[in-house]
Amino acid sequence: MSRVPIVEIKNLIKIFKDCDEPAVNDISFTIYKNDVFGLLGPNGAGKTTTISMLCGLFAPSNGKIIIDGLDLSENITTIKQIIGVVPQDIALYPTLTAKENLEFYGSMYGLSGNDLKEKISMWLEKLGLTKATDKRIETFSGGMKRRVNLIASILHQPKILFLDEPTVGVDVQSRNVIIEHLKELNAQGTTIIYTSHHLEEAEHFCTDIAIIDYGKILSQGSPKDLIANTPNSSNLEDVFLNLTKRKLRD
């Protein structure tokens, strides 16, 4: 069965004002429907910049982004309706409760009434937050905040879900719950594009991985292929270190 492209990136370049080096330097790759695509790289490699351009946060300096067959630069509003974005920061209102935050973000995606209420209570229950429904976000632990941060982006059942380090700074239990439910979403048809520093997590979770450094894609393929094709590598961490070297990054 042939794979259907859902995100196509062609010769993407991003040069920030007052910067000599491009943050993203002429990258091209394709993500297929129902993939769990991992964009991995050291700090400052260009992961967040790439994700930000893919979800329309800012325009590329050059290149083309096609999402679900539509040119992003011309169909930004339509594309925003089929994507979900889980930012690296906890993008929630601290003085609002979990329910109030989710009601607000759900409404912004066009959900309303009982449909919205049912989805909120379903996801809060799935992610073990029912008891915290009416508690303010500022009283939550890091793991709880991450879980609500995820729910806020998936209430509208997006076709494509972008996650920028969704499990950073959380305990193993929270991380497992998050990954399990992302797998469930993927099984239901959501394509997942995520960045992470947890290479072991990525190795088991992703169907396809691109390793990026200095704004360039160094290698791309399934975790198995990457390990097999990179000399002296027995796992994804070896692949990562062999490709990006051991030099410390700012």
Next chain:
Amino acid sequence: MKNKLWASIKKETLILVRDKIGLSILFIMPMILIIVMTLIQESAFKTINEKGIPIIFVDNDKDTLGLTIYKGLKTSSLCYIQDSIDGIPATAESAKAAVSKGKFLIGIVIPKGATEAIRHNVSNMVNETLNIDSLVTEQKETKPDSVDIVFYIDPITKKSFITSMTSYMHEFISSVKTQIMFQTFSEQIADIIPGSGTQPKNTYQKSQIINYKEVFASNLTGEIAPNAVQHNVPAWTIFAMFFIVIPLAGSIMKEKKDGSVFRLYTIPTSYLLLINGKIIVYVIVCLLQFILMLSVGLFILPQLGLPVLQLGNSILAIFIVAISASFAATGYGVMVGTIASSEQQGAIMGSLSILLLSALGGIWVPTYVMPEIMRNISSIIPLNWALDGFYKLFFRGGGVSDILIQSIKLILFFILTMSISSFVNRLKRKI
């Protein structure tokens, strides 16, 4: 669309209601400010309006001029006159000492022979006019024709008080001089034309055909005397409404800081709709502030012995100015929040600019006392447009047609600030 706007309004309201410090800045602080400022300024108004400027009066003349000035000042509301210090009749020395100690703001000493000098001077003029040369020559040589009325002035006295008192004195001297001149002419004419000296004694009083009447140029029924309540309530209410810039800009900055803005930019909802939620909530807050401040003027200040705020003739016009000012203040807050790069920067930019705009706009000092260049600057300040609108309603009894220009200017300012915000936002996202 409606659902999204409602969700945005609900979110902003909840955030605002749960921010106790922000609420106290918005509602309690301006109330305290109005009460304190009005009480302080009312005492200054009272000094002038009720008791008057304290004056020590020394009458060494003991004749018409001294008596006329004393009686005139005694009946004047401008001053509170005394001719003795601690029960002892004042002298030039004791008056000077009392003024220098701050017991009185002004001391007036009428010198001995002042009336006589006027009489002599007038007599000379009359004689000269009627060609009685021999008498003129004789009197010119023997009597002085000028005397000095001395003013002792406390250095803290306002220049305007001194000017008022000097004008009063000129008026009294002129009046006495005219009276004496009239009398002397009558006597001389009686000498020249026998049998004409039977004119009625009140002829001079009858000649006073021009009187002064103070009428406030206002459409209000009944008289509104300038008082601290009428001045302060609208002025500080506008100040409080524009102070909304700080929490509003802070709210925009917080969204940037905590990453919410990242998510907001990736959702299928326009930035304008999200901002509209904020604008609606903060405009309502401004209107609530306005109602609260007016209530202070109507109900709380009278309990503290201050005059009741007079609202004028048109509630609709008051509402139009209030809502226009609310939009202007909110638009300015959105602009500051959009331009600033951090919460601290937003707070400093917001508070300092409002202090500056309120000073320039006539909130602290009336624009008519400003130099011309400052008055010109004041005329382009939104706080001044709002203040001007409220003064037209509260003092001059104006209606909707009188405040339309001010309201249109305020709404145009709102549109301008929103356009700048939208432009800056797009520019920042281009990176």
